Amino acid sequence: MLERALTGDKRYYRWLMFLLVLMGLGFASYLYQFNKGLTITGLSRDVSWGFYIAQFTFLVGVAASAVMVVLPYYLHNVKVFGKITILGEFLAIASVTMCLLFIIVDLGKPMxxxxxxxxxxxxxxxxWDMVVLNGYLFLNLLIGWNVLEAERKGVHYPNWVKPLIYISIPWAVSIHTVTAxxxxxxxxxxxxxTAIMAARFLASAFASGPALLILLAFLVKKYTKFDPGKEAIDKLSQIITYAMIISLFFVGLEVFTAFYSNIPSHMEAIEYLFFGIHGHGRLVPFMWLFLILAIVALVLLINPNTRKQEKTLKIACLATFFSMWxxxxxxxxxxxxxxxxxxxxxxYAPTIPELMIAIGVWATGFFVLTILYKIATSVKEETAPSI
Amino acid sequence: METSRRNFLKISGVCALGLTALPVADVFGESDLPKAIKNPQALTGQHWAMVVDMKKCWEKGKEGCKDCILACHAVHNVPDIGSIKEEIKWIWTNHYENVFPGQENEYNVKNLEGRPFIALCNHCTNPPCVRVCPTQATFKRPEDGIVMMDFHRCIGCRYCMAGCPYGARSFNWRDPRPFIKTELNMRFPTRERGVVEKCNFCAERLAEGLLPACVEACKVGALSFGDLADPNSVVRKLLASHFTMRRKPELGTQPNVYYIV
Structure with a gap:
């Protein structure tokens, strides 16, 4: 099936070239870091994890969110997710790839x-995080590939795939729980x-992951002859709505516990994020932007009219994804x-080379995603009943 | 030679199996003989601890005295990077309200203003850094409880730095060797960039029968080192006769550095 990734129109190749350039720049920056050490980042003795590990944490969530299409489809027989499931699984593969790369670029001694x-x-x-992430990567590769190959041949996927699909459901939850x-x-x-860290992680993942999936589904619909289906997007947008509400509710719980108990050590980080402490508040504008975007997303998602309209749904998904990011x-x-x-x-603030490396990893993820989606959509186009 | 995918997989499977032979041989080849012979003069204990008498340090010591810090950093080839961001330190001073955050009030802070408090690795009985390390590069010595670092195994993930509630760990963000400003001590390894380091209670000196460098360097005897398991040790006597504090005792790490204030 891989050969389908090699044939595409000009736009497809131009996009891949663009990603390759970003990957090259990221790789060059990484060589610089490899030679000089992590001194080229903004990390310090006090803030010893930063942008890389934060991206890793966020992307584990995106990877785990594939379960939001896999679970309804395979356990509850929600047929509308039939077409989009492969997109979810391939998004998980690309995300886990990025996760592993972000861990590697963060190591002081990668060799x-x-x-x-x-x-x-x-x-x-x-x-354990290493175990569950690699396991999840292999599960999704095996499942996604075999199901797609069976579809291409017009047969049912082999029986041994079924238990793997069932395992992949709790496994998806496990990757984000272990990361929390x-x-x-x-x-x-x-x-x-905080005891709700894992719950918070899962809730925000089930908002940001499907939001990205909807945006990707719209792109796929625009640029290929494969339509993931309006019903699937409707259902996903409902999932995002609930996940987004729960996610913000959890943030509120943290704020209550910290401020009603009035324990300084519990309040300080939240104060730093939203107001700044001791005259330092570098993240304050970003955190208020998070709140504004989250409210915009909620307003657009809760109102069924705006949720069902493609244009406003896209804005809601973008707002969800970036607020959670x-x-x-x-x-x-x-x-x-x-x-x-x-x-x-x-x-702490990331440096330019640090950001370049991060962009390089994101570009690598999107490169993998593009190739996988190209294969998936080509197979879907071939097997679609001609009208 | 024609080869099918099946054959190729078979051969690679056998090769992978072969790679596991060495660890198996290691297990069966193990012997009970010690790998190194201990120095008969070595200081041995079951539970090393330190008592820091800050009163002595302030009352008898010269103002701005840094003997303990200088001695430690010279003995261990600790670099002086010259920036707060990448600072590497094994033993250092900070204010009372920083070493004992949450235990300050307006008045005690005022009384202790400008008074240095000594901070170093607590060699916790329940060290979170050891719990989180994915490669056992940091470990607690079973015989005497010293929390040690294997600079050659550390992968530089810095999970231990997130895990340590005492800020005792430093990371080599860059190659530290050009920044060693003291005379190089050839009896202790320098580090490479990309690994974590911290106080090791002078395990290498104890092995030769010497007290930790900081304890030896302090002219007023503010630092005492000894075995908590021995009721006649100097630390046990100090703990029996003085009220002492430990840093963040509520975290359950059981620090083994005690403070007399």
Missing amino acids: RLLNVLLYPTPNSILF FLYAGLPGRHYWL LEKGLGLVIAGFIPNPFNEVRE
């Missing part, structure tokens, strides 16, 4: 990466030390380190 396998350490959550446990189990990092892909990881264990505020 020692395999030490994680050589000295397996079950008490480390990072070890990376943070939620650390003593002394008050912003992360700001909250999780920016604020959550950085604010965990502020204030530091000495109650001092040392701020």
Whole structure:
């Protein structure tokens, strides 16, 4: 089936070339980091994880959200998701690829990466994250590929795929739960030390992931002859609405616990994010932008008229995706380190090479996604009943 | 030679199996003989701890004295990067309200204004850094409880830095070697860029029968080091006769650095 990725129109190749250029720039920046060390980033002794790990955390959510099409389709026989399921699974593959790359670019000694396998350490959550992420990648590759290949041949997918599909459902939940446990189990990092961290992660993932999927479905519909179907998009937009409401509700719960209890260490990170403390407030505009975008998304999603209209739904999806990205892909990881264990505020901002590397990883993800979607849509176009 | 996909897979399977032979051989080839012979002069203990007498430090020590810090950093080839962002430190000073956040009030902060508090790795009995490390590059020595680093195994993921509630860990953001401003100590390794480092309670000196460098360097005896398992040790005597504090005891890490204030 791979050969379908090699034939496309000019626009397809131009898009791939564009991504390759970004990947090249990112790779060049990475070589610079590889030679100089992580000193070229904005990271410090006090904020020792930043943009890379935040992107990783956000993208685990996007990957996990594939379960929002897989579960209704395979467990509840929601037929309208039949066409879009493959898009969800392939989005998961691209997202996990980006996750793994973001971990690698964050390592101080990337060539020692395999030490994680050589000295397996079950008490480390990072070890389990490696296990579940790679497992999820293989599950989606196997399932997506086999189901698509069966469709191309016009037969039912092989029986051994079915148990894998069932396993992939709790597995998707596990990748984001384990990723939340990376943070939620650390003593002394008050912003992360919350029992609803995993629940928050899943809720925001089930908003941002399907939002991206809807936007991709519209793109697929525009540029190929494959139509994922209006009903599927309708259903997905309902899922996003609920997930978005729950997500903001969870953020509200955190605010209540911190401020009603009035415990300084619980309030400080939230104060830093939304108002700034000790005269430092670099993230304040971003967090207010998150709130504004989240409210715009909610207004457009809750109102059935705007939710069902393509134009306003697109705006709602963009607002959902970016608001959740700001909250999780920016604020959550950085604010965990502020204030530091000495109650001092040392701020963080990514540097240009750091951003270039991040853009390179995103471009790689979209490159993988484009190739996979090209294959999927070509197969769908071939097997579609001619009208 | 014609080869089918099936044959290719078979051969690669056998090759992969062959790779597992070495660890298996290692397991069966293990012997009970010690890998190194211990120095008979080595200081041994079951539970090393430190008592920092800040009163002594302030009352008897010279103002701005940094003997303990300088001694430690020289012995361990700790670089002086010259920026707060990439600072590497094993033992250092900070204000009371920073070393004991949450335990300050307006008045005690005023009384202690300008008074340095010494901070270092607490060598916790329940170290979160060890719990989170994915490669066991940081580990607690079973025989005496020292929390150690294997600079050659660390992958530089910095999970331990997120895990440590005491800010005791530093990362080599760049190659530290050009920044070692003291005379190079050839008896202790320098580090490469990309690994985490911290205080090791001078495990390498204990092995030779020497006290930690900071303890030895302090002329007023503000730093005491000893075995908590031994009721006659200097630390046990100090703990029995003084009220002491530990940093963030509510986190359950059981720090092994005690403060007399």
